[in-house]
Amino acid sequence: MSKGLLFVLSGPSGVGKGTVSAELRIRKPELIYSVSATTRQPRTGEVDGVNYFFKTHDEFKKMIDNDMLLEYAEYVGNHYGTPRDFVDRTLEAGNDIFLEIEVQGALKVMEKFPEGVFIFLTPPSFEELQNRLQNRGTETMDTINNRMTVAADELEMMKHYDYSVVNDEIDLACKRIESIIIAEHCKIRK
Amino acid sequence: MSKGLLFVLSGPSGVGKGTVSAELRIRKPELIYSVSATTRQPRTGEVDGVNYFFKTHDEFKKMIDNDMLLEYAEYVGNHYGTPRDFVDRTLEAGNDIFLEIEVQGALKVMEKFPEGVFIFLTPPSFEELQNRLQNRGTETMDTINNRMTVAADELEMMKHYDYSVVNDEIDLACKRIESIIIAEHCKIRK
Numbered sequence: 001m002s003k004g005l006l007f008v009l010s011g012p013s014g015v016g017k018g019t020v021s022a023e024l025r026i027r028k029p030e031l032i033y034s035v036s037a038t039t040r041q042p043r044t045g046e047v048d049g050v051n052y053f054f055k056t057h058d059e060f061k062k063m064i065d066n067d068m069l070l071e072y073a074e075y076v077g078n079h080y081g082t083p084r085d086f087v088d089r090t091l092e093a094g095n096d097i098f099l100e101i102e103v104q105g106a107l108k109v110m111e112k113f114p115e116g117v118f119i120f121l122t123p124p125s126f127e128e129l130q131n132r133l134q135n136r137g138t139e140t141m142d143t144i145n146n147r148m149t150v151a152a153d154e155l156e157m158m159k160h161y162d163y164s165v166v167n168d169e170i171d172l173a174c175k176r177i178e179s180i181i182i183a184e185h186c187k188i189r190k
Numbered sequence: 191m192s193k194g195l196l197f198v199l200s201g202p203s204g205v206g207k208g209t210v211s212a213e214l215r216i217r218k219p220e221l222i223y224s225v226s227a228t229t230r231q232p233r234t235g236e237v238d239g240v241n242y243f244f245k246t247h248d249e250f251k252k253m254i255d256n257d258m259l260l261e262y263a264e265y266v267g268n269h270y271g272t273p274r275d276f277v278d279r280t281l282e283a284g285n286d287i288f289l290e291i292e293v294q295g296a297l298k299v300m301e302k303f304p305e306g307v308f309i310f311l312t313p314p315s316f317e318e319l320q321n322r323l324q325n326r327g328t329e330t331m332d333t334i335n336n337r338m339t340v341a342a343d344e345l346e347m348m349k350h351y352d353y354s355v356v357n358d359e360i361d362l363a364c365k366r367i368e369s370i371i372i373a374e375h376c377k378i379r380k
Contacts, residue, residue, distance in 0.1 A: 120378075163376040176376050183373035186353040186366050188310075 004096040005184055006087060006113060009177070010106035011121030012151040014133040016167045020121060021100040023174050028181075032090050034099040037063060040078035053083060071101070071108035082109065096181065103154040110160060117184050119177060120161040124168045126152070194281040195374055196303060198289045199367070200296035201311030202341040204323040206357045210311060211290040213364050218371075222280050224289040227253060230268035243273060261291070261298035272299065286371065293344040300350060307374050309367060310351040314358045316342070 011017050024031065037053040039060045048054050055063065060079045063069050072081030082099060090097040099116075101109065110118060123129035133139075133147050158164055163180055167173045201207050214221065227243040229250045238244050245253065250269045253259050262271030272289060280287040289306075291299065299306060313319035323329075323337050348354055353370050357363045 119376075159378065159380070161378055163373065164378055165376050176372055179369035179372035180376060182366055182369035183353065186309075186355050186370060188349060188351055188354055190349070 002094060004091040004094055005181075006091060006116035007096060007098050007177075007181060007184075008106050008109055008116050008118045009098065009100045009121060010103050010118065010161070011167075012103060012123070012129065012154040013147060014129055014151065015121045015123050016132075016170070016173075017100050017121055020167060020170060020173050020177070021098075023170055024098070024177060027174055028178065031098050031181075032095050034082055034097055035086055036080050037069070037072075037083050038078060038080045040080075053086075055079075070112050071105040073102070073105060084112070087113070103157050107157060107160065117180065118161040118163070119180060120158045120164045121167050121173065122155070122158065122164050124166055126155070192284060194284055194286040195371075196277060196281060196287050196289065196306035197367075197371060197374075198291060198296050198299055198306050198308045199311060200291050200293050200308065200351070201357075202293060202313070202319065202344040203337060204319055204341065205311045205313050206322075206360070206363075207290050207311055210357060210360060210363050210367070211288075213360050214288070214367060217364055218368065221288050221371075222285050224272055224287055225276055226270050227259070227262075227273050228268060228270045230270075243276075245269075260302050261295040263292070263295060274302070277303070293347050297347060297350065307370065308351040308353070309370060310348045310354045311357050311363065312345070312348065312354050314356055316345070 009017060009021060025033065035049065035051070035053060037055050037060065039055055039057050042048065042052070042054050046052065057079070060081070063081065063083065064072060068084055069081040070084050070087065072079055074080075082101070082105070087097055087099075099109070106118060109116060123132070129151055130144075130148055133144050133151070139147075165173055165176045165180070199207060199211060215223065225239065225241070225243060227245050227250065229245055229247050232238065232242070232244050236242065247269070250262075250271070253271065253273065254262060258274055259271040260274050260277065262269055264270075272291070272295070277287055277289075289299070296308060300308060313322070319341055320334075320338055323334050323341070329337075355363055355366045355370070
């Protein structure tokens with residue numbers, strides 16, 4: 001049996017990673033998604049090991065110290081990370097694993113897991129990304145401009161990825177990602 | 191406008207290159223197929239520049255001398271080759287070009303056109319290839335054994351290709367090749 005492949009979907013904030021990722025879950029129910037570890041409290045209905053691996057701050061710190069995370073970040077006082085063990089076990093069992101993640105996290109995963117397949121989701125144009133960030137609603141122009149600067153920096157990171165997929169239409173974007181998954185399984189690794 | 195890509199479909203004799211290639215023509219009518227040059231006489235209904243570029247032996251020799259062929263071979267007293275010019279013009283116009291070819295020819299194209307995408311069509315198993323070669327009918331066991339030796343040598347060449355596609359079912363094989371075409375257009379070239 002051959003090992004599975006790690007697919008990492010990433011891209012600037014506002015590009016539609018979450019939407020594309022959710023649609024892929026429906027179209028490819030056999031695809032296993034990475035489960036993050038977090039120190040935040042479980043919300044009603046969230047199941048440990050399904051939605052997240054819930055950890056105490058101490059446990060999370062130990063995971064960092066023992067290099068058990070492919071990447072991690074802090075967000076509003078809580079830690080979030082990708083446990084390497086869950087990825088490794090899924091791949092060893094011959095299954096692919098799919099990880100949807102911010103650009104900074106993806107760059108860290110590249111360092112620790114260069115054999116992964118890194119897909120960068122891009123907006124049809126920079127203007128379109130600006131529209132999407134503005135139409136989210138309540139943010140001030142300062143916040144939006146700040147996000148645009150971050151997005152421009154993140155677009156610069158695209159060159160480090162294996163593939164870029166334009167998110168012009170959700171159906172097309174998903175079809176491209178599904179094609180990448182099939183093609184990568186046909187690839188002769190040298 | 192971005193340049194097109196050259197896709198080369200190849201594989202051992204008996205693997206079903208012709209069948210897969212014909213099915214792809216139906217499924218992807220927009221794909222432009224490479225037109226070979228040949229010194230053999232046109233058959234009834236064959237059109238110069240569509241079925242083949244028909245050449246005299248002198249003209250063909252000049253094409254060889256002037257490095258105008260990506261590869262060429264002799265077969266029952268006639269020459270067959272892939273004109274580089276037709277490939278270049280198609281790619282420059284932003285279109286992909288598809289070339290179905292024997293393994294020896296593909297290896298020569300790799301040398302002259304390493305930026306091509308090389309796809310190796312494989313039988314589901316070596317036994318299956320043996321069955322297919324035997325079931326072609328009238329050949330003696332000597333001929334079949336000889337072909338199997340050639341096929342085994344050709345299978346060894348797979349490692350030089352970019353992708354291997356199993357021809358288990360024609361529909362699946364075509365879907366894999368179509369996926370490779372889509373994925374290659376998403377690839378970030380470094």
